[in-house]
Amino acid sequence: MNIRAWIVFLDESGVSLLPQIRRTYSPRGRTPLLRHCLNWKRASMAGALGYHSTDPDRGARLCFHLKPGSYDTAGLIEVLEQMKVFYRGERVVLVWDGLSAHWSRAMRAWVAEQDWLTLERLPAYAPELNPVELLWSSLKKRELANLAGDHLADVADATERGLHRINNSPELPWSFLTHTGLTIHPPHPPNLRKDQ
Numbered sequence: 001m002n003i004r005a006w007i008v009f010l011d012e013s014g015v016s017l018l019p020q021i022r023r024t025y026s027p028r029g030r031t032p033l034l035r036h037c038l039n040w041k042r043a044s045m046a047g048a049l050g051y052h053s054t055d056p057d058r059g060a061r062l063c064f065h066l067k068p069g070s071y072d073t074a075g076l077i078e079v080l081e082q083m084k085v086f087y088r089g090e091r092v093v094l095v096w097d098g099l100s101a102h103w104s105r106a107m108r109a110w111v112a113e114q115d116w117l118t119l120e121r122l123p124a125y126a127p128e129l130n131p132v133e134l135l136w137s138s139l140k141k142r143e144l145a146n147l148a149g150d151h152l153a154d155v156a157d158a159t160e161r162g163l164h165r166i167n168n169s170p171e172l173p174w175s176f177l178t179h180t181g182l183t184i185h186p187p188h189p190p191n192l193r194k195d196q
Contacts, residue, residue: 060173
């Protein structure tokens, strides 16, 4: 039995004005220097990668949220409200980790009122099973690498550029899922192949 729904992986990450230092190239004898103010302002970002359970041709969908500070239950409910609009009320199976805000009493009460949403929990200490972790890694190794911004808006702009890069590549979000070793679409039995 196939249930038509979006399988959505969600995860949060933090960014700050402190640069993500990565190796880079420079002319011989000219060591690159990063100049920045020691500013500890932080923002949190939530990313959701969705894959349709029965129709891979619908493509992967990326939903993103950025806010100053960190997420709590109320902030995550706000993210889920935006996700409901993003998926236009289609059924969603949300897969996320064991963060206390994900499973708080208030969150469970809110989810109980949602007919479009089902929650599933990733195993403990298994970030390698969440494709959104690879999205964060891609952003932090490219757009956010060695970025010494003066304002959180600089970090937000670079993050947005990275999300456009990922969204404009139909293969990249699928590669994140493939790297986890998980599959969404079961293989077709020989007598039910699409090409017949």
